[in-house]
Amino acid sequence: MMKPLMLTKFPTFVLLFLASLLPLQAQTPVPEDPAPATEEASPAPGETTADADADAEQPSEEPPASVNMEIIKRIRSAGRVGALILIMSVVSLGVALSQMMDLRRKRVTPEGLLVEVKKAVLAGKHEEAMRMARESPSVLGKVMESVIEHLDFDFTENSMIAGDVASRELKKRLHRNNPILIVSTSATLLGLLGTVIGMIRSFEAVALAGSLGDPSVMAKDISYALVTTAMGLSVALPSLILYHIFRGRIQTLAVELDEQVGDLLSRVYKQIRQGAPHAD
Secondary structure: OHHHHHHHHHHHHHHHHHHHHHHHHHHOOOOOOHHHHHHHHOOOOOOOHHHHHHHHHHHHOOOHHHHHHHHHHHHHOOHHHHHHHHHHHHHHHHHHHHHHHHOOHHHHOOOOHHHHHHHHHHOOOHHHHHHHHHHOOOHHHHHHHHHHHOOOOOHHHHHHHHHHHHHHHHHHHHHOOHHHHHHHHHHHHHHHHHHHHHHHHHHHHHHHHOOOOOOHHHHHHHHHHHHHHHHHHHHHHHHHHHHHHHHHHHHHHHHHHHHHHHHHHHHHHHHHHHOOOOOO
């Protein structure tokens, strides 16, 4: 019975000791700083209480310019690697804008051109059809011009020549898309290079300091590594997405171009086989 008695008395003693300290803490005076109360109670001469409250709330609003300055400061901290990534972003944006203008439907397969040229050819007005094809600054116009020029060839030969012209024009637009792919790959590798450089610098700084206890020794170099990585990915991801969008757009326009040229060839050579030109 002695052990249970000792176990019950020991916690009771501890509780009594802690309870005896509570009044001392309650009676301990807490120093107050009268300065803030005095400043709040007495507004400046000629200034109302509402004006004072408005002035007090104004510093809490952070201006948007400070956020932009912080972003610019971080970009500048990326150094030469960051400058190269920015140059690549400008190149990617320029090529993307050029592709957006060049891959519009009226620059490849404009509406109404097939109908007008086909009517003129079927009516025997080859010179008028040639003029309309030449005046159209589109891929379809160039292909139709080739078709009209080689009407004395058979269907297979003319079809092959038209396919070569269309393929050559579409390959030009596809090759113009390659710089975007190069930027997407190079920006990622440059961001990785910045990460490696930043980590090397951070470990060199730790080696010179001789201790890992101070994180500020590594903070600057680790920030450099992370900023360059973020910049590289921020340029690479949109560039890669744009590359695939433009590539898909070229493939879609190629299918439409093939359909329209095939329609023109089939109608024209059908009329030639029949030997009776007529208006459609």
